[in-house]
Amino acid sequence: MSDATASVDTSRGDWNARDYARDARFVADLAASLVDVLDPKAGERILDLGCGDGVLSQAITERGAEVLGMDASADMVAAARERGVNAVVADGHDLGSSATIAGTFDAIFSNAALHWMKRDPQAVVDGAYQRLVPGARFVGEFGGAGNVAPVQSALRAEAEVRGHDPDALDPWYFPTNDEYRQRLVRAGFVVDQLSSFERPTPLPGDMSAWLSTLAGPFVNAFTDGAPRRDYIAAVRARLVDDLQDEQGRWVVPYVRLRFVAHRPGDTPSA
Numbered sequence: 001m002s003d004a005t006a007s008v009d010t011s012r013g014d015w016n017a018r019d020y021a022r023d024a025r026f027v028a029d030l031a032a033s034l035v036d037v038l039d040p041k042a043g044e045r046i047l048d049l050g051c052g053d054g055v056l057s058q059a060i061t062e063r064g065a066e067v068l069g070m071d072a073s074a075d076m077v078a079a080a081r082e083r084g085v086n087a088v089v090a091d092g093h094d095l096g097s098s099a100t101i102a103g104t105f106d107a108i109f110s111n112a113a114l115h116w117m118k119r120d121p122q123a124v125v126d127g128a129y130q131r132l133v134p135g136a137r138f139v140g141e142f143g144g145a146g147n148v149a150p151v152q153s154a155l156r157a158e159a160e161v162r163g164h165d166p167d168a169l170d171p172w173y174f175p176t177n178d179e180y181r182q183r184l185v186r187a188g189f190v191v192d193q194l195s196s197f198e199r200p201t202p203l204p205g206d207m208s209a210w211l212s213t214l215a216g217p218f219v220n221a222f223t224d225g226a227p228r229r230d231y232i233a234a235v236r237a238r239l240v241d242d243l244q245d246e247q248g249r250w251v252v253p254y255v256r257l258r259f260v261a262h263r264p265g266d267t268p269s270a
């Protein structure tokens with residue numbers, strides 16, 4: 001099989017929770033303050049949309065809220081359950097209609113997940129609106145315009161050199177502030193806060209580990225073994241001058257879009 005015809009999985013379901021914990025624990029650690037923004041109250045029912053391995057769901061539960069985690073990855077949901085989080089496998093695009101998610105919520109929380117829901121971002125926002133009681137809030141952080149831009153460009157360029165269509169592989173939705181604000185308003189939300197900020201992020205290991213673990217839809221397009229290793233090495237080589245410092249540490253230019261919105265209506269009683 002040529003590289004260009006190797007199987008391609010662009011879904012968010014293809015995760016390995018152990019690799020993620022090793023190579024990307026910082027994603028939850030750096031967003032711990034988003035739980036303060038959510039300000040969960042005892043007794044509230046809160047949905048963690050794209051809960052991953054449940055680290056932040058657990059932090060919300062520790063504040064006394066009742067949390068349901070949802071994630072498209074069965075491996076991530078299993079890891080969340082191992083932490084004691086009540087979690088289900090479901091795709092964020094189906095949030096409004098999913099039978100595995102019961103009822104409505106006092107808040108929806110989402111960290112580092114919405115950028116994986118590229119197929120129909122408006123359906124995700126509309127679904128969140130439908131799942132909230134009047135007055136309830138939607139609090140999120142994910143990749144905004146320019147997020148990991150040099151890495152994304154290198155992944156796309158090396159895929160194209162090897163005969164792949166980069167648009168078909170690229171799984172990420174990194175909107176501008178204006179675009180995402182418009183989506184929230186179109187769904188019916190009142191936007192209380194929305195802004196983007198740069199978060200240059202040192203990696204715990206080598207860029208190749210980040211690429212293997214976090215850029216699955218690109219790297220899985222290449223047959224296991226030499227083709228995949230060569231692709232990762234070529235992407236890394238494109239990045240080394242700009243993203244690796246003199247001590248050998250890799251720093252990736254993350255950009256976060258953070259927002260707080262609410263569904264209009266009476267605020268539910270605490």
Ligand code: BEZ
Nearest residue numbers: 027112143147148214254
């Ligand atoms: C992010 O959290 O911004 C991210 C994670 C994996 C790939 C790309 C971006």
